[in-house]
Amino acid sequence: MNLVAQLVQTAAENTEQNGNVTLETLPFFFIAAGVFTLLGLVALSYRNVANRHAAKAEAWAAEHGHEGHGAGHGH
Template sequence: MTFLSTVFAATENAGHVDGFWFGLIAFAIFMALGAVVWSFRDVANRHAAKADAYAAAHGGSQQHGGH
């Protein structure tokens, strides 16, 4: 028996998986990633004074924002 036929046999016997669980898992992953992004909010503004002090000490001009 090949690996692919083993997988097909296992999925046939597993029964029907409700779509609700796929949505719930996707939502949980989305919320976890959102928490990670939320934890990094306003990081640049918290360190603006430190960046300005470094630029002044090393003779460079520190510009915030933009490319």
Template structure:
């Protein structure tokens, strides 16, 4: 007996209990909650670089020679 009929017989013996999605409705709900939380964390870091513009300007002025020397920043 090959593998495919063995799988078919095992599935037949298990006896399907109907729609699997109705039994596992909470999987997409958990995924939605997790991705929503990750989206909120991601959005909380929005515009962080502009919160301290004075510090950024002072750093750029102080290190302008270093930035001009490298050319591409790497």
């Protein structure tokens, strides 16, 4: 018997299922859900950041005129 056929036969013998595949993969679901929740919280923490510093931006614009670099704060 050649090597490839022997490997295929060995692989076929070792594919026997011993339990519920859904329950075996459930921890991966919880890990992924936790990671995505943490990433969502990080993204949510950057919400409204530009408006938190609107007073500083307006003070800078008043000091330097409105011909600034034109970036940020929706202007």
